[in-house]
Amino acid sequence: MKQMQCPLNGWRNIQEFAHGGEVVDEPDPNRCTDAEWAEYIFMEDNKAGLVKEWWCHVATAYWFIAERDTVKDEIVRTYDPSELFKERRDYTRPEALEGKS
Amino acid sequence: MALKPTQCARRSFLYRELENSGARFEELNGSAIAINYGDAEGETAQARKLGICDLSSLQRTGFKGWNMADWLRLQGVVLAEESNITSPQTDGTRVARLAPGEALVLGDYQGGGALIEKLDSTWSMESADGCYQVPRAETNFWLALTGTEAPALFTKICAVDLRDQATSVHSVVQTNVARLNAIIIRGGTAEVPVFDLLSDIASAVYLWRALLDAMGEFGGKPIGLKALQDLT
Incomplete structure (x- = not known):
């Protein structure tokens, strides 16, 4: 069976993990177009080569990032998301909606 | 008269299974706990070999x-x-x-x-x-799997190596056990391991039966809390 190294729990069988899609930058939800938001939510690049993806170790509900080579079918590196996401992201209410419920 | 779990304010999620296995209950912290299964001395030896003990009433x-x-x-x-x-x-x-x-x-x-x-x-x-x-x-049941045969039992139902050479006392393993997400804590002594196992209460009866089935080939049986206390 394939194995993956969980940054929290070490080497585990691949069946303990769930795939969570590509790591992509989130557009500003208050300023982007509907098409840009739809692209962010629904579309995958599905690139042949090195990709950066979200994975979850299901037994601990621990989300982390894996870099995979989809051509060689190899997992290159796994790491905690704090390496990429160093600050909390807060969301503000769009000005256009102020005063509306 | 023997204490019945239904006479206590609190009971284990597994109390019907324990009754079916012939458990004798005592009250502990207001909860009925399986203290032994009718063979107090034999269970101490059983605990050293391979035993399963319900600890869901403990804090x-x-x-x-x-x-x-x-x-x-x-x-x-x-x-x-x-x-x-x-x-x-x-x-x-x-x-x-x-x-x-x-x-x-x-x-x-x-x-x-x-x-x-x-x-x-x-x-x-x-x-x-x-x-x-x-x-x-309120969310997790708690079992102890005891004895020298326990690591062999885990090889049937868990992909992580829990034998002595791979797991030390006080280490924690969070993984799948019989397809359930579970927390396993290695306790006991270097000679006789005790594995605490916690998982979701919704699957308590399933896992109890699956473990009894899996431990059959190694001679494993339910043991009461007294045998576990004597062991540790």
């Missing part, structure tokens, strides 16, 4: 959040720096660090848990900013 709690470690240490708790390591406390309670921001607190096998009562009564949403309570006693 436990949990905490999580970005401020978990600082808040617990402020209460005098000894907490490991690394994840997946258990720290014994002076009163017999054990604190397992599951992640940088999550800990599980287990009471001792005698039914004690002064530290747990103190933590649960001290904690409040207002006073412990960034540290949240996890009600483990």
Whole structure:
């Protein structure tokens, strides 16, 4: 069976993990177009080569990032998301909606 | 007259299964606990070989959040720096660090848990900013798998190597056991291992039966709390 190294729990069988899609930058939800938001939510690049993806170790509900080579079918590196996401992201209410419920 | 679990205010999630296996109950902390299965002396030997013991009536709690470690240490708790390591406390309670921001607190096998009562009564949403309570006693059942054959049993139902050469006393393994998400804590002694196992109460009966089925080929049987207390 394939194995993956969980940054929290070490080497585990691949069946303990769930795939969570590509790591992509989130557009500003208050300023982007509907098409840009739809692209962010629904579309995958599905690139042949090195990709950066979200994975979850299901037994601990621990989300982390894996870099995979989809051509060689190899997992290159796994790491905690704090390496990429160093600050909390807060969301503000769009000005256009102020005063509306 | 023998105590029936239904006479107690609290009972294990598994009390019907324990009754079916012939358990004799005693009251502990207001809950019916299977103290033995009619062969008190034989069960001590059984515990050294391969036994399964329901500990769901014993005390436990949990905490999580970005401020978990600082808040617990402020209460005098000894907490490991690394994840997946258990720290014994002076009163017999054990604190397992599951992640940088999550800990599980287990009471001792005698039914004690002064530290747990103190933590649960001290904690409040207002006073412990960034540290949240996890009600483990209401959400997780708790079993102990004991004896020298226990690592062999785990090879049938768990993909992680739990033999002595791979797992040391006080280590924590969070993985799949018989297709359920479970927390396993290696306790006991170097000679006779005891594995504490916690998982979701919704699957308690399933896992109890699956473990009894899996341990049959190694001669494993249910043991009462008394045999576990004698062992450790």
